[in-house]
Amino acid sequence: xxxHKTILRAGNGEVEEKRSRFLATAxxxxxxxxxxxxxxxxxxxxxxxxxxxxAYIIGEKGELERASDDGEPQKTAGQPILSVLRGADLKNVCxxxxxxxxxxxxxxxxxxxxxxxxARLAVEDAEIITNKIGRILTITTDYMGLGKIQYLxxxxxxxxxxxxxxxxxxxxxxxxxxxxxxxxxxxxxxxxAKAVIEAGELMLYH
Numbered sequence: 001x002x003x004h005k006t007i008l009r010a011g012n013g014e015v016e017e018k019r020s021r022f023l024a025t026a027x028x029x030x031x032x033x034x035x036x037x038x039x040x041x042x043x044x045x046x047x048x049x050x051x052x053x054x055a056y057i058i059g060e061k062g063e064l065e066r067a068s069d070d071g072e073p074q075k076t077a078g079q080p081i082l083s084v085l086r087g088a089d090l091k092n093v094c095x096x097x098x099x100x101x102x103x104x105x106x107x108x109x110x111x112x113x114x115x116x117x118x119a120r121l122a123v124e125d126a127e128i129i130t131n132k133i134g135r136i137l138t139i140t141t142d143y144m145g146l147g148k149i150q151y152l153x154x155x156x157x158x159x160x161x162x163x164x165x166x167x168x169x170x171x172x173x174x175x176x177x178x179x180x181x182x183x184x185x186x187x188x189x190x191x192x193a194k195a196v197i198e199a200g201e202l203m204l205y206h
Contacts, residue, residue, distance in 0.1 A: 003132040003176075004060050004091040013121025017114045019102025024122035026085075026095040032058050032066075035094040042096045050101040053077035053115060056094035057085050060133070072099075076111035084119040090128070095119050132176050136161075136200035137183070139171045145191040146171075152186050177202065 007028040015022040025042065029035045035056040043052045055067040055078050067078030081095050097118050106114065141149055146169045153160055153173055161172040175183050180199065187195050 003130050005089050005128055005130050006092045007090065007123075007126045008129045009127035011122045011124065011126025013118045013123075013125055015114050015118040015121065017102075017106055017110060018104040020104070020106060020114070021100040021102070022097055022114045022118040023100075024081075024095060024097040024118035026093060026119070026122040026126050028092055029056065029058070029094045030092055032056070032064060035066075038094055039096055042098060046098040046100075048100075049098045051077065051099040052096055053081060053099070054094065054096040055079075055082035055085055055119075057082070057091055060091055060131075062086075062091050072111060072115075073108060076108055077115045080112050080116040081119040084116060084123060088123050088128070090123070095122055097122075133202060134174045134176045135180060135202055137173050137175050137180075138198045138200070139173070139187060139195055140168050140198075141171070141191055141195040142168055145169075145195055148190040149187055149195065152183070152190060156183060158183070174203070 010027040013024040027038055039054050051070045051072055053068055053070045058064040067082040069077040081097055085093055097115050158173050164170040184197055
C-alpha cells in the first residue's frame with residue numbers, strides 16, 4: 001500500500017432525534033494512546049452526557065480497530081461509527097459521538113441511524129488528505145544532465161524540492177515508493193549513468 005486517507009482538520013457533526021442530541025467529533029490520531037486520550041478528553045468535556053460512544057482505526061493499513069457502545073445496546077453505536085470510518089477509507093482516525101438523552105427511547109434502528117448520521121456529518125465536515133508513502137531522492141548530476149532529469153520528473157508529475165548549484169547540481173525530490181525503481185532507471189539511462197542517486201528513509205507526504 002503506497003497511500004492512505006486521513007483527517008487533517010477535525011470535523012464536527014450534530015443530529016437531534018426525538019430530543020436526544022448526538023454530538024460527533026472526528027480527529028486524526030497517530031496511535032491508540034492518542035485516541036484514548038482524546039476519548040477521555042471528550043468524556044470530561046461532556047461529563048453530564050449519558051453516553052460517549054466511539055470508534056478508531058490506527059495504522060497506515062488499519063491494523064488496529066476498536067469500537068465502544070458505552071452502555072448503549074450492543075452494536076447500535078460503536079459499530080455504526082466504525083462503519084462510517086471504514087466507508088470513508090480513513091486510517092489513523094478517531095470519532096467520538098456524545099449522546100444527551102432526550103427522554104424517549106429510540107429503538108435499535110433509531111440509535112444506529114443517529115450514530116451513523118452524526119459520525120458521517122463529522123467526517124464530511126473534516127478536511128481529509130491523502131498521505132503517500134515515498135522516499136526523498138537526492139540526485140547529483142552535471143549541468144548537462146539537469147534538463148533531462150527535470151524533464152523526467154515533470155513527465156512523472158513529481159515536483160523537485162531543493163536544487164543546489166555548485167560544481168554539480170543537487171536535486172531533492174520525494175518519490176512514491178512504487179515509482180522508485182522506474183525513476184531511478186530512467187535517470188540512470190538518461191544521464192548515461194553519470195547521475196548519482198541517493199535514497200533517504202521512507203516518509204509520509206501529501
